[in-house]
Amino acid sequence: MTDLSTLETLLQQTGQNVSTPCYVYSVSSVIENYQALKKALGTKLVFSLKANSNLDLVVRCGHIFEDGIEIASLGELNSLASGDAPRYINNPSADKNFIRAAIASKATLIIDNLDQLELISEFVGKRPIQPVILRLNHCVINEFSGKTNIRPNHFGMDWETTSKAIERINSLQLELKGFHLFSGSYNFNHWALETAQAALQLTTQMEKLYGKPISYVNLGGGFDNQWQTQSFDFEQYRALLTEFPDHITLAHESGRGIVGSAGYFLTKVRYLKSIDGQKYAVCDGGMAQNFLLAQTERPLKKYQSPVILNRQAQSVDMSTLLVGTSCNKDDVIGTCNADLKVGDTLAFDQCGAYNASYTVSPFLTLPSAKTYLVE
Numbered sequence: 001m002t003d004l005s006t007l008e009t010l011l012q013q014t015g016q017n018v019s020t021p022c023y024v025y026s027v028s029s030v031i032e033n034y035q036a037l038k039k040a041l042g043t044k045l046v047f048s049l050k051a052n053s054n055l056d057l058v059v060r061c062g063h064i065f066e067d068g069i070e071i072a073s074l075g076e077l078n079s080l081a082s083g084d085a086p087r088y089i090n091n092p093s094a095d096k097n098f099i100r101a102a103i104a105s106k107a108t109l110i111i112d113n114l115d116q117l118e119l120i121s122e123f124v125g126k127r128p129i130q131p132v133i134l135r136l137n138h139c140v141i142n143e144f145s146g147k148t149n150i151r152p153n154h155f156g157m158d159w160e161t162t163s164k165a166i167e168r169i170n171s172l173q174l175e176l177k178g179f180h181l182f183s184g185s186y187n188f189n190h191w192a193l194e195t196a197q198a199a200l201q202l203t204t205q206m207e208k209l210y211g212k213p214i215s216y217v218n219l220g221g222g223f224d225n226q227w228q229t230q231s232f233d234f235e236q237y238r239a240l241l242t243e244f245p246d247h248i249t250l251a252h253e254s255g256r257g258i259v260g261s262a263g264y265f266l267t268k269v270r271y272l273k274s275i276d277g278q279k280y281a282v283c284d285g286g287m288a289q290n291f292l293l294a295q296t297e298r299p300l301k302k303y304q305s306p307v308i309l310n311r312q313a314q315s316v317d318m319s320t321l322l323v324g325t326s327c328n329k330d331d332v333i334g335t336c337n338a339d340l341k342v343g344d345t346l347a348f349d350q351c352g353a354y355n356a357s358y359t360v361s362p363f364l365t366l367p368s369a370k371t372y373l374v375e
Contacts, residue, residue: 007264007347008309011374020268020345021285022370023356025052027060029262030352034064036228037257042238044068044251046088046218049076051255051353052263054371070253074098077105090135090180092155096122103127110135110180112156117165121172131177133216134165136202138183141191144198150183150191166209176210178248182220185256189232195219196240203248216249223257225350256353263352265290265369266309267333269344272320279320281340286324286331289369291359293333293348294324303335306346313338322346325366 038045044067068086071077087107096119110133135156183191267285287294295301322334
């Protein structure tokens with residue numbers, strides 16, 4: 001993965017006149033992360049486009065996403081109108097227009113609920129429909145393993161609803177490809193074994209109800225940005241996965257684990273000030289361009305500390321709060337214990353997943369962050 005010192009060198013080598021606020025994505029880091037995670041899992045690996053839908057980045061890395069790309073919106077589907085990678089449509093609110101477009105593009109639909117299945121039924125006999133996948137709520141992990149206590153959510157179907165969906169699939173003479181099971185963001189290390197154990201039983205039960213073999217099981221993701229530095233026994237996990245029947249193709253999905261550590265957010269110090277003893281640096285980028293750095297959704301905030309690009313700064317005892325350009329009192333994106341100067345460019349790492357998209361840029365019509373790619 002590209003570190004920040006290497007990032008400085010890459011920016012100099014490319015000769016790009018970087019304008020802040022901006023995101024910088026390392027193409028080689030995305031490729032390395034993908035290959036490392038796929039090797040660790042020993043399965044196919046689907047890239048979740050919503051984590052980073054920058055089209056230039058996807059095109060540059062597209063050759064490695066041969067196992068598929070998961071798409072969550074019509075806009076994402078339209079942006080990937082071309083390309084050979086399988087496309088999986090996964091959105092609990094996918095409406096008829098989205099489903100129609102997905103079928104026309106020969107994408108595989110991951111069905112979240114019975115009503116979506118009824119929308120699909122309207123196209124039966126009119127257009128070829130790819131074998132469908134059923135999205136299961138993680139409550140079935142508890143039901144089939146009896147070991148979990150995962151925070152509830154509204155995605156997918158419980159086993160009773162899944163049984164009804166299989167019955168309806170048979171009546172419509174659709175093909176059932178398999179199922180998708182996800183324990184939630186950041187949850188892979190906690191529930192991977194229980195998820196796989198439940199999926200083993202689910203495979204058997206689903207094939208009984210369907211009356212034919214299924215061929216595909218997606219065990220979800222939930223990987224951290226820095227999954228490679230965390231303690232998890234991938235060897236034990238791969239051994240468990242060998243218990244699945246040979247006719248089952250296993251897959252996982254990831255966005256954050258692939259692109260999270262490959263992205264950087266750069267912002268420049270415009271002004272320095274002190275109020276009642278607290279130092280502040282007003283930057284040209286803030287929560288409007290990188291909402292996640294502000295951590296407004298966390299009751300206990302632990303702000304990220306950036307590095308200063310292109311100069312060595314001395315450490316100081318008192319921290320400076322880094323704030324953006326909006327009029328929101330929560331527009332605090334970081335803290336710095338260095339001797340800052342006006343004009344310093346600050347670089348935040350681990351900003352490759354969701355930071356650019358999960359934001360509030362329309363607020364005050366502030367400019368969006370620019371994007372640069374480096375090798």
